[in-house]
Amino acid sequence: MPTFEWIGKDKVVNHHQKVPYRVLERQYSYDEAGQHAEDNGSENIIIHGDNLEALKALLPQYEGKVKCIYIDPPYNTGNENWIYNDNVNDPKIKEWLGKVVGKEGEDLSWHDKWLCMMYPRLKLLQRLLAEDGAIFISIDDNELYNLKGICDEIFGPNCFVSNISWQRTYSKRNDSKGIPAEVEHILVFSKRGQWIPKRLQRTATMDEGYRSPDGDEHEWSSVTISAPGAATHQGMVYAIQHPITGELLYPPLGRCWSFGQAQMLECMNEWTDYELKIINDYEKRCEICGGDRGVPKEINAIMLKNSFETAQAEALNRYNQGIKKERPWPLLYFTAKGKGGLRRKQYLDKSSGKVATNLWPHIDVGHTGEAANELSAIFNGRSPFDTPKPVRLIERILQIASDPNSIILDSFAGSGTTAHAVLNMNKTDGGNRKFILVEMMDYADSITAERIKRVISGYKADKETVLYDEEITVQSLAQGAAMLEEAKMIAKEAKGKHSSVKSPKIEEGHLRVVAVDKAKDVVAGLGGSFSYYELGPVLLLPDGNLNEEVGAQKIREYVYYMETKESLPAEQPTDESYFMGLCRNTAYYFYYERESVTTLDFDFLSTIHTKAEGYTIYADLCAIPQETLRKYNITFKKIPRDIARL
Numbered sequence: 001m002p003t004f005e006w007i008g009k010d011k012v013v014n015h016h017q018k019v020p021y022r023v024l025e026r027q028y029s030y031d032e033a034g035q036h037a038e039d040n041g042s043e044n045i046i047i048h049g050d051n052l053e054a055l056k057a058l059l060p061q062y063e064g065k066v067k068c069i070y071i072d073p074p075y076n077t078g079n080e081n082w083i084y085n086d087n088v089n090d091p092k093i094k095e096w097l098g099k100v101v102g103k104e105g106e107d108l109s110w111h112d113k114w115l116c117m118m119y120p121r122l123k124l125l126q127r128l129l130a131e132d133g134a135i136f137i138s139i140d141d142n143e144l145y146n147l148k149g150i151c152d153e154i155f156g157p158n159c160f161v162s163n164i165s166w167q168r169t170y171s172k173r174n175d176s177k178g179i180p181a182e183v184e185h186i187l188v189f190s191k192r193g194q195w196i197p198k199r200l201q202r203t204a205t206m207d208e209g210y211r212s213p214d215g216d217e218h219e220w221s222s223v224t225i226s227a228p229g230a231a232t233h234q235g236m237v238y239a240i241q242h243p244i245t246g247e248l249l250y251p252p253l254g255r256c257w258s259f260g261q262a263q264m265l266e267c268m269n270e271w272t273d274y275e276l277k278i279i280n281d282y283e284k285r286c287e288i289c290g291g292d293r294g295v296p297k298e299i300n301a302i303m304l305k306n307s308f309e310t311a312q313a314e315a316l317n318r319y320n321q322g323i324k325k326e327r328p329w330p331l332l333y334f335t336a337k338g339k340g341g342l343r344r345k346q347y348l349d350k351s352s353g354k355v356a357t358n359l360w361p362h363i364d365v366g367h368t369g370e371a372a373n374e375l376s377a378i379f380n381g382r383s384p385f386d387t388p389k390p391v392r393l394i395e396r397i398l399q400i401a402s403d404p405n406s407i408i409l410d411s412f413a414g415s416g417t418t419a420h421a422v423l424n425m426n427k428t429d430g431g432n433r434k435f436i437l438v439e440m441m442d443y444a445d446s447i448t449a450e451r452i453k454r455v456i457s458g459y460k461a462d463k464e465t466v467l468y469d470e471e472i473t474v475q476s477l478a479q480g481a482a483m484l485e486e487a488k489m490i491a492k493e494a495k496g497k498h499s500s501v502k503s504p505k506i507e508e509g510h511l512r513v514v515a516v517d518k519a520k521d522v523v524a525g526l527g528g529s530f531s532y533y534e535l536g537p538v539l540l541l542p543d544g545n546l547n548e549e550v551g552a553q554k555i556r557e558y559v560y561y562m563e564t565k566e567s568l569p570a571e572q573p574t575d576e577s578y579f580m581g582l583c584r585n586t587a588y589y590f591y592y593e594r595e596s597v598t599t600l601d602f603d604f605l606s607t608i609h610t611k612a613e614g615y616t617i618y619a620d621l622c623a624i625p626q627e628t629l630r631k632y633n634i635t636f637k638k639i640p641r642d643i644a645r646l
Contacts, residue, residue, distance in 0.1 A: 004149035007112040008101045009119070015100055016120040019056045021646045022049075023554045025536035030453055031529035042529035043434040044419070046452070048444035049535030051411040055124035057535065058409075058436065059646060060561035066128045066436070067406035069135040070397055070418055072389060073118060075142060114143055115150060121411065122154050128409060129191045134161060134401045137187045138389070144185050151189050161188035161195055166393065167362040169509075170369060186360075186397075197400035199353035210348040214333075215325025220345040225332060226251040227258040230289045237285050239301035240264065243271045243315035244338050246308050248281070248301070253288055258344075265302055270330035272314040276300035356400045366390025369507065375415055377461040377523070378454050381516055384447050385415040394421035404431030413437035416448040420455050423526040435530075449532050458525035460518075467494055468513035472506065487513050546640045548594050556580055556590050562644045563588055563616060576609055587612035591619040592639060599623050600636055618642070 024047065029040040047054045101116055129135060135155075139147050144163075152160065164186040210219040230237050236256035239248040251257055257264055261276075268274045279301045286292040304311040319338040321327035331345050362370075371390040376383040394417055402408060404426075410418035422435040439448045468490045470476065470483055487504035491513045494501045498515035505512055539558055541547050546555060560568040564583040573579055580588040587610045591598045598604075600619040608615070614633040622629075622636045629636060637643075 004146075004153050006115045006146075008116045011101045012116045012119050016052070016056070016123040017645075019052055019120070019124075020538040021059075021540065021558065022053050022057050022538050023536040023550045024054075024057050024533040027532045027534055029529065029531045030449070030456065032457060032525065032527055034457070035453070039531065040529050042531050044422075044436075044528065044530035045533055046413070046416075046419070046437045046439070046444065046449050046530055047533045047535070048439060050440050051438045052121055052124070053535055054438040054440075055121065055128065055411060056646065058128060059124070060557055061567050062407065062409075062436070063127050063565065065130055065407055066409045067130050067133045067403065068398060068401040069125055069129060069133070069409045069411075070138075070394060071125070071135070071410060071412045072138040072387075072414060073121075073412050074114070075140045111143070111146060115146055118147070119150055119154075122150060125409075125411065126154050126191070131191050132195070134188060134190045134195055134197075136164075136397050136401065137189075138166075139185050139187060141181065141185075144187070147187055151187065155189040155191070156193070158193040159190045159195070161190050161197075162358045163187055164358045164360055166360045166365065168368050170362050170367045197356055200356055200396075200399055202351065202353050206354060207348060210351075212328075214322035214329045216328035216345070219348045221348070221351075222335075222343045223346045225258055225342055225344045226255040228255055230254050230256045231291070231294075234285070234289050234295045235299065236261070237288050237295075238299050239279060239281055239284075239303075240268065240342065241274075241301070241303045242334070242339075242342075243268075243304060243311045244319070244334065246304075246312070248279075249342055250284065250288055254290060255288070261300065261302070264332075267330055267332040268302055270332075271318055272311040273305040274302050275305040277303040279303070356396070360393070360396065364392075365396045366392040371417070373464065374420075375451070376464075378451055378459055380460065381464075381518075384443070388415040389417045391417055391421045391424060394418050395425055398422065398425055398433070402433060404429065404433060407434045407436065409436045409438075411438040413439040413444075413448050416451040419452045419530070423452070423455055423528045426528065427526045445532065449530075452528075452530060454525075456525050456528045456530075458522050461523045465498070465515045465517070466512055467491070467501070467515050468504070468511070470511045472509055472511055483511055487511055540640070540643065540645060544640060546643070552592060552594065555592065558646070559590055559618060559643060560588060562646065573610075576607065579608075579610060582610060582612060585613040587615050589615065589617040590639075591617060597621060598639075 024045075026039060028035050028037060029042060030036075031040050031042065047057075125135060137147060137151075148160075148163075165183040166186055167182060168184045169182050209221045211221075212219050230251065231254070233256045237251060238257070238261070239250055240257075241247070242249055259267070265274055265276065277300060278298050281301065282295070282297055285299070286295050289295050316338065318327070319329070319334070322329040322333075329345075332342055333345065335341055335343055367390065368387075370392070371388040372383050374391060375385060375388045398406075398408065398421060408418060408422050413419070416437060416439075419435040419437055422433045425431060426433055437448060468487045470487075472480075476483065484504060491501050491504060494513070494515050499518040500516045502514045502516065505514075537547055537550055539547055539550050539555065557568045560566070560580045564581070566581075566583055569581045576589075578589045578591045580590055582588075587608070589608070591600060591604060598619045599621040600617050601623040604617075604619070605624070614635070616635045616637065618637045618639050620639050622638070624634070624636070628634075
C-alpha cells in the first residue's frame, strides 16, 4: 500500500507513544440531585484537557472497549491561524506544533499542520476502539482526502466502511461562488474488516404494505420465492405443479427457488398432498439456467400425489378458508384468486429494519439550523457554540454502530451533542449506553458539561416563531430592498406581542424575522449522571522516577494494566494489601511504600496466599537469589526502573 506523506510526518508518526501518561482527577459529579463533590459512581465522564493526553489517560481502562467513536475535529478552512471548531483560533495547537514538530512547524502549510495534529490522535483512538467497533469522523471537502489517506494508513484500507454525505442545509444556497456545498462528509472506518452496521428502525411508511387478507394473526406482505443464481444453483431449479390449475411452475429465467427442496415440499403439502417425482423437463431447466453446463439430466419435481381433481378440490377449499378468514393460507400462497403464481409471506414482526445508505438527508437526521435551535433552547435563547451538530445525526450513528450497553467516545466534544444523543436514546429504549467526552477548550465546563446538566435535570425552553421567511434567489435579489422593508415592517408590528423580536437576518439563504417568547413550561429532563474530570499530574517524571503525588492506587492501576492489558479489579483482598490481581494464572504484586524502601525477601513471600503458576512482584530491592526466583517462577521488577511506559 502506498504511504501517505506530508511535511512533519516523521515528527508525529510515533508521537502518541511519547505522550506522558496523566491521571484523571475528578472535580465533581452530577445527577438528578444536582452537582456534588461525592463520587456518584457514574460511568459517564467528561474530561477537560488536551485530547491527546486525555486519550492516553483513558487507555488503562478503555483500550479495546469503545464500541462507537464519533469525532467532529476542526474542519481547517485554511485561515492563517488555522482554526478549531471552525471559528476559534487555537493557541494550544500552535504551541503543541512548536514543541513536537519544532521550528519547521512555522513553515508548514495548513494541510500539513492539520495532518500533524490529527495523526497521533487517530492512533490512540484506534487503540481504544473495540474489535467490533467503528469510528465516524465529520469533515468537509478541505481535508476529506487527506483524512482518508491517514485513516487508510492507521486503520487499514480494508477497514474503510463508507463516506457518508450528510445534507447539512435545508435550503438552496445562492451565496457561494462555484458549486455551493450542501453536504458534509462523515468518514467511517472499522477496527476490523467486514464490519456490518445495524439496520435502522422501521418506519410507518415501511409498514404500510403489511396486512392480513387471509386472517393471519400476524400481518404480512407478499415477496418473491425466487432468487438470482440459477447458473450456480441448478439443483434449485425444478418444477412445482400448481394444485388449482395443474400447470408446472418454474422460477423466472436466471433465477432459482430461494428455499431448499425439502422445505418447499413441506410448504406445498399444506395445500394438498405432494411427492417428489422425475419428469422430462431437462430443456426447460437448461433454458432457465442459461445453458446446459452443469445442469443435472434428471432432478425431482414437486408433483401432485393424488388425482388432479382431488388436489384441486382440497387446494380451492384451503384458499377459500383464507378468503373467509377462517384459516390463514400457508407460508407459500397463490395470487390471482388462487390461480396465479407462487409467492411467499413476509411477516412484519420478523422483518428487519431499513438499511442505512451513504446519503443522509436532513429530513431524516437534522440540519445545522435544527442543531442551533436545539442548543439555543437549552441555553435560554442564546447559542453559545457556533457549529453544533443535530442530536438526530448522532442518534443515527448510534443506531447503526452501538448496542444498548455500548461505550461511546467523542474526543472533540464541542457543545456535547454526543452525550445528549446517548441520554436521549437511553431514555427512549431503556438502554445503558455510556459516554466519554473530551474537550480541550475552556468552555468544557460552562458549555459542554452545562448542556448535559440541563438535559439531565430539565430546562425552560424559549419558543421561537418565524414571522417572515423568504428565500433569497437570483430572481428575488431585484426586489431585495422591498423584501427588507417588508421584513422590517413585520418586525416592527410584532414588537409588544412577543417577549422579543429579532431584527431581520439572513440564515441558510433565507431572509427571516423570528419572534421569541420566554418559556413558561419546563422541558422534562432525561435523567442520567456524569462525573467531570481534569487532567492531573504525570505518573512518570521525565527522569524516570514515579511521581508519588499521584497516589499509590493510581500507580497500581497503571502498573497492572501495563502487565495484563486489563483494568485493576475493583475488589481487592484484605489479607494481601500489595496484591493487585490474578490474570492468566499469574499473580501480580506491587510492593510499594511512599516513605520507605521495600525489599522482596522471604518474609514478604510468607505473606503471599494466592495460588498461581507464576508471580510478578514489583519492589525497590530484591534479596532472593536468582535460582530461588526461577524455582518458584517468580519475576522480580524494580520500582521504578521496570515500569513500562504506556
